[in-house]
Amino acid sequence: xxxxxxxxxxxxxxxxxxxxxxxxxxxxxxxxxxxxxxxxxxxxxxxxxxxxxxxxxxxxxxxxxxxxxxxxxxxxxxxxxxxxxxxxxxxxxxxxxxxxxxxxxxxxxxxxxxxxxxxxxxxxxxxxxxxxxxxxxxxxxxxxxxxxxxxxxxxxxxxxxxxxxxxxxxxxxxxxxxxxxxxxxxxxxxxxxxxxxxxxxxxxxxxxxxxxxxxxxxxxxxxxxxxxxxxxxxxxxxxxxxxxxxxxxxxxxxxxxxxxxxxxxxxxxxxxxxxxxxxxxxxxxxxxxxxxxxxxxxxx
Numbered sequence: 412x413x414x415x416x417x418x419x420x421x422x423x424x425x426x427x428x429x430x431x432x433x434x435x436x437x438x439x440x441x442x443x444x445x446x447x448x449x450x451x452x453x454x455x456x457x458x459x460x461x462x463x464x465x466x467x468x469x470x471x472x473x474x475x476x477x478x479x480x481x482x483x484x485x486x487x488x489x490x491x492x493x494x495x496x497x498x499x500x501x502x503x504x505x506x507x508x509x510x511x512x513x514x515x516x517x518x519x520x521x522x523x524x525x526x527x528x529x530x531x532x533x534x535x536x537x538x539x540x541x542x543x544x545x546x547x548x549x550x551x552x553x554x555x556x557x558x559x560x561x562x563x564x565x566x567x568x569x570x571x572x573x574x575x576x577x578x579x580x581x582x583x584x585x586x587x588x589x590x591x592x593x594x595x596x597x598x599x600x601x602x603x604x605x606x607x608x609x610x611x612x613x614x615x616x617x618x619x620x621x622x623x624x625x626x627x628x629x630x631x632x633x634x635x636x637x638x639x640x641x642x643x644x645x646x647x648x649x650x651x652x653x654x655x656x657x658x659x660x661x662x663x664x665x666x667x668x669x670x671x672x673x674x675x676x677x678x679x680x681x682x683x684x685x686x687x688x689x690x691x692x693x694x695x696x697x698x699x700x701x702x703x704x705x706x707x708x709x710x711x
Contacts, residue, residue: 412695413702414688416450416669418647419570419595421531423450423505423670426703427660427688430651430674431455431509431534431574432481436495437502443681448688451505453672454495456536458511459520461487471607471616476626476653477675478605480619483511483539488521496528505531507572511539515562526568534572535563538601550576550601553588560592570595572649575640577629578604582636583643590644598649598672599640600633625675627653634666641667641708655683657690667708 414425428451434440437452446452464484471478485491491508499506508530512518522533537550537559549555556573563571573589575582577600586597602623607616633652641648650668654660655676663671676683691703700706 412692412700414692414695416703416707418649418669419532419572421505421570425450425688425691426664426670427684427691428505428507428649428670428672429453429677429684430672431536432483433674433677436491436499438495438498440677440681444685446502446504448685449504450670451507451531452499453507453534454491454509456483456485456509456511457488457491457521458483458485459488459517461485461490466618468616468618469622471622473605473607473624473628475628476624477678478607478617478622478624479602480617480622482619483536485511488524492524492528496530500529507532507534509534509536509574511536513539515559518559518563519566522563522567526566530569532570532572532596533563533567534574534598535559536574536601538574538576548576548578550574550585551579553584556585557588557592560589560594564593572596572598574601575599576601577632577636583639586640586644590646594646596647596649597640597644598651600629600636600652603629603632625652627655627676629653630659634662637663637668638666638710654687655680657687657694660687660691661694661706664703664707665710669707
């Protein structure tokens, strides 16, 4: 039974990884999860300088998932290099660093500092607001997405994954723009923009008013978008959005994803990643699937 997959020339022991922002850098989950079992740990967003994040309250539960407006709080690249990366390199798992910024220059500073490290891949969070363009997210405009992808590719020493926002009119158009600009892979979907109101307090549940919706509620949307993108581009895809078990993960792979990431469900069940891996292995054995690559994109 072969659970290995390859994304942009990087081989993973299995396709299951963590979704950025839901697993820290693995330190919080180390007592629950054997990180050696994971295909990869995808870190929380790393910026060129420390970000304080948004004011509280910034997390709210909702039917079928949760809303978050954390605001990409993180201690910055220097702390990541000094503290988090040495921790991760103790384990036999791939390391993918999620990179965020408010200008192209912010992103490039992080990308360049990661160039000489043992990081395996870079995931670029293009849901960040581009402060030079009126705070429109890089991932919501094809020109901005093309520009940042091309710039990062000029400076990156690792393969580049562009993480796409679902808050667009045509996800396939955005995917083609990233591919044309040189992206090595794509990950999708990021959170859907949502809102919750406390009817008794008569105010927004989040200080930011809106937040990113994640969890099981968004899975059907995510599977549809992964399928659309898989049929629009030739580069590999990491699928995410409501994955909590092997059945969910296999849906994404049959839709066209090569890798899968568990996100919000880590908060519900800290063992979700390893249980998903075990479930995939059991499915392969039951269905007599020799290689996991045989099912990628099998539904047309």
